[in-house]
Amino acid sequence: MKKFKLYAAALLMSGMGATACSERFLDVEPMTQLLDNNFYATVSDAEMALIGCYDGFQRTTSNGNQAFYVTAEVLSDDCFGATGNADNRIYQVLDRFDPAQDPSQNNIFNGTWSDYYAGIFRCNTLIGKLNGIDFADDEAARPRIEGETRFLRALLYFDLVRLFENIPLITVPTTDNVPQANPAEVYRLIAGDLKFAAANIPANAYPKASAATNDGRATRYAAQALLARVYLFYTGYYGQDDLGVTKAEALAGLEDVISCGEFDLVPEYKALWPAASYLPVPEDNSLDMSGYAGMGNVEAVFTQKFNSTQDYSGNLDGNRWQVMMGLRNTNHSPYGQGWGACTVNPDLLSAFDPLDARKIASIIDIKGDITGDNFEADFDVKDQREYTGYSTKKYSPTCFPDGASNTGGEGNFQDSQDQDFVLIRFADVLLMAAELGSPSAQAYFDRVRARAGLTAPLTASRENIIKERRLEFAFEGIRYWDLLRQGLDVAATAIATSKTLQSGGEADMVVISADRIRATRGFMQIPATQITLSKDVLKQNSGWN
Numbered sequence: 019m020k021k022f023k024l025y026a027a028a029l030l031m032s033g034m035g036a037t038a039c040s041e042r043f044l045d046v047e048p049m050t051q052l053l054d055n056n057f058y059a060t061v062s063d064a065e066m067a068l069i070g071c072y073d074g075f076q077r078t079t080s081n082g083n084q085a086f087y088v089t090a091e092v093l094s095d096d097c098f099g100a101t102g103n104a105d106n107r108i109y110q111v112l113d114r115f116d117p118a119q120d121p122s123q124n125n126i127f128n129g130t131w132s133d134y135y136a137g138i139f140r141c142n143t144l145i146g147k148l149n150g151i152d153f154a155d156d157e158a159a160r161p162r163i164e165g166e167t168r169f170l171r172a173l174l175y176f177d178l179v180r181l182f183e184n185i186p187l188i189t190v191p192t193t194d195n196v197p198q199a200n201p202a203e204v205y206r207l208i209a210g211d212l213k214f215a216a217a218n219i220p221a222n223a224y225p226k227a228s229a230a231t232n233d234g235r236a237t238r239y240a241a242q243a244l245l246a247r248v249y250l251f252y253t254g255y256y257g258q259d260d261l262g263v264t265k266a267e268a269l270a271g272l273e274d275v276i277s278c279g280e281f282d283l284v285p286e287y288k289a290l291w292p293a294a295s296y297l298p299v300p301e302d303n304s305l306d307m308s309g310y311a312g313m314g315n316v317e318a319v320f321t322q323k324f325n326s327t328q329d330y331s332g333n334l335d336g337n338r339w340q341v342m343m344g345l346r347n348t349n350h351s352p353y354g355q356g357w358g359a360c361t362v363n364p365d366l367l368s369a370f371d372p373l374d375a376r377k378i379a380s381i382i383d384i385k386g387d388i389t390g391d392n393f394e395a396d397f398d399v400k401d402q403r404e405y406t407g408y409s410t411k412k413y414s415p416t417c418f419p420d421g422a423s424n425t426g427g428e429g430n431f432q433d434s435q436d437q438d439f440v441l442i443r444f445a446d447v448l449l450m451a452a453e454l455g456s457p458s459a460q461a462y463f464d465r466v467r468a469r470a471g472l473t474a475p476l477t478a479s480r481e482n483i484i485k486e487r488r489l490e491f492a493f494e495g496i497r498y499w500d501l502l503r504q505g506l507d508v509a510a511t512a513i514a515t516s517k518t519l520q521s522g523g524e525a526d527m528v529v530i531s532a533d534r535i536r537a538t539r540g541f542m543q544i545p546a547t548q549i550t551l552s553k554d555v556l557k558q559n560s561g562w563n
Contacts, residue, residue, distance in 0.1 A: 058147035061156050064163050067144045071170050072234070074137030076322065077334055078174070079439070083129030084108075085339035086177045087439060087495040088359060089542070091410070094498040095513045096488070097360040098404040102346060103522035105403065109359060115534040117543065117562055127181070128545035134178050135188070141171035143191050161218035169219070169236035169244070172211035173441075176248060179204045180499060183541040184559060197555050202260065205252045209262045212248065215241035216271060226280045229314030234323035234438070239278060242271030243319050243442045246450045254503030255540075265454060272451040276462075281319060281444040283469050284311045288379035292437060293414040296352040300419040305352055319442040326426035326436035336427070340435035344415040345382070346402045350393050353382055354415030354423055354431055358401075360493070362408035363515075370489060375471045380492045382409040400523040410493040413437060445469075445490055453483045466490060502540045510535035537561035 057063050079085050091097045092112045099109030107120035117124070144167050153160045178185050179201055187199035187207060216238050224232040249268040252261050259265075275281065288294040288309070295309035314321070328336030344356015362381055367388070370377040378388055385407035386392025399405050415435055418424050425434035445466050452459035463478035466486065476482055487500055501509040514532035518525050538561035549556045 058144075058151055060151065061153060061159050064144070064148065064151050064153075064159065067140075067147070068163050068166055071137070071140045071144055071167050072323075074140040075170050075174065076324070078130070078133045078137055078177075079322065080324070080328060080334040080336055080338050081129060081133050082338040082433075083133055084127050085342075086130070086181065087413075088339045088342050089181065090495040090498045091360045091493060093513070093540075094501065095515070096363055096366050096492055096497050097410070098363060098406065098519065098528060099359065100346075100361040100402065100404040101342075101357055101359050103401055103403045105357075112542070114528075114530050115538045115540075115561065116531070124543065124546040126545070127542060128547045130181075131178075131545050131548050134174050137174045138171055138188060139191060141167050141174070142189060145171075146190055158220070162220060162223055165215040165218035165238075165241070166236040168211035169215040169241050172208040172215070172241075172248075173244065175204055175208050175211075176244070179208070180251065181542045182544060182559065183539070184544070184557065186556075195552055195555050198557065202256070202258070205248065206260075206262050208248055209245060212241045212245040213263060216245065221278065226314075226316060229318075233314030233318070234321050236320070239275045239280065240320035240442060242275055243447050243450070246272050246454065247442070247446075250450065250453070251499055251503045254505070269451060269454040269456060272447050272454065273456065275319065275444075275447050276451060280316075281447070282316045283444055283448075283465065284315055284317045285469070286311075287375050287469055290315070290317065290440075290443075291379065291412045293352055293382075293411050293416050294379040296416055298351040298419045303418050303420050305416065305418060305424060313438050317444045318438075318440050319444055319447060320440075322439040322441060324436045324438055326434045328433045329428055329430075330433070336433050337435040337437055337439065338433060340413055340415055340437055341432050343410050343413045344431070345384075345409055346398065348397050349417045349421035350396060351419045351421070352416045353409075353411070354417035355421075356415055356431070358403070358409075360410050361402070361404050361406045361519075362410060363517075364406055364408065365515075366488075366492065367408070369485075371472055373471050374489060376489055376492070380411055382411045382414060383407075384409060399520060403521040404526065404528060405520040412493045413439075440494070443491075443494075446487075446496070449483055449487055449490065452478050453480060506536060506540055509540055534561070 099113035346358025
């Protein structure tokens with residue numbers, strides 16, 4: 019633990035900003051000459067440190083370690099672990115909740131753990147320094163900066179506590195060997211931070227009209243939406259209502275987001291995603307991108323921002339997990355190549371209504387069953403593990419008709435991906451409000467379904483809302499947590515399966531046991547390195563020994 023925290027302290031000052039391009043707010047000059055003893059004095063210092071906190075949040079993905087998003091998809095019932103047929107079996111360990119799939123893989127999340135605590139370290143440092151900063155010339159900046167910082171800390175902790183449940187709760191910079199906290203304490207900190215953010219970030223701080231320059235900033239509305247997500251997960255999984263926020267408060271926050279006038283549904287569902295909306299133009303080897311709603315569109319409540327300038331010379335600002343979602347070593351414009359993780363469970367296809375526009379917008383149809391565009395002959399099935407004939411589309415890399423990656427930067431399909439990760443969409447706000455019992459629940463529910471092309475009457479019951487969430491948010495890192503918050507047995511039953519797939523072109527029986535999911539309680543393995551560094555103060559989660 020001490021080794022990591024020293025690293026994080028150095029990272030705070032040496033990596034204060036993300037080196038990047040264009041107009042994104044994370045673009046700041048590196049400030050490696052700054053030291054703790056000559057910093058944190060002015061409002062501009064505080065603003066720069068805040069950008070360092072956003073950068074710390076971005077690095078949880080751009081460092082290339084096991085990403086929270088990809089993990090959430092692997093764990094769900096919508097995807098299999100997959101990857102290459104000759105790869106290690108990390109994704110099978112996760113997919114089957116079973117360390118026996120590859121006993122040597124006991125550090126899958128070591129980099130993830132370090133990256134998240136590095137980000138938390140930055141947030142804790144800035145929060146602890148605010149009282150020493152002179153805000154006399156801009157008193158309104160203090161609560162806004164603290165609100166944004168606490169939002170980021172809450173988000174980082176929410177990811178960690180959902181992945182591991184039993185984690186150290188650290189609220190000040192320290193090198194102490196901190197034991198794991200009761201998860202209820204972590205959730206109460208998260209709720210408190212989000213309530214503070216919602217109350218102290220001005221509603222007009224980052225208007226949607228200026229999304230070209232402020233997209234990705236924490237807002238009052240993002241805090242209210244995330245608080246509702248936290249409330250639903252905590253009260254659902256633990257069956258306790260001691261979070262420090264009531265159901266009525268969570269719903270009121272969502273209603274505020276809905277009524278504020280800043281957000282709306284993008285009219286056409288596929289327009290939300292580059293790979294779903296781009297059209298190849300072979301005549302001039304280009305992509306028609308006019309159908310894409312764009313980054314920072316009216317439906318995005320909060321996004322994690324990325325740039326295409328990541329490289330192997332220390333610039334960390336790209337979406338490193340996106341390459342995992344690409345077709346295994348195959349380009350089929352507009353879909354670009356990647357490492358073939360998260361092949362789609364065919365069971366998901368049957369869950370969609372035939373008229374549902376979200377099916378084609380969400381799933382790449384290699385076999386042509388959905389679209390008729392069969393390109394299986396061009397796909398190297400022998401290189402793919404757990405092949406189903408379907409791949410995820412929403413976060414697929416994209417490429418030109420000649421197969422070249424259309425990213426900027428160095429154009430490297432591995433590290434130049436720059437598609438933003440949309441953590442919260444307005445559709446989620448509508449469905450959460452419906453689930454929490456809004457008087458307008460049926461109208462919100464119908465609104466989401468109508469956009470998908472579904473107009474047949476359907477009651478907005480909780481059961482129907484959960485089913486709708488699966489289809490609306492397929493491959494957005496939400497489904498697994500929606501299952502788990504309905505109860506461990508519900509999740510275990512839904513995820514458990516026995517299917518014969520193809521790995522390396524040969525039949526491969528994939529068995530996911532409900533008992534394994536119950537044994538782990540749905541949580542992941544604490545990294546062995548972190549347990550060792552803690553001198554066994556950290557204890558391994560059940561089911562992973």
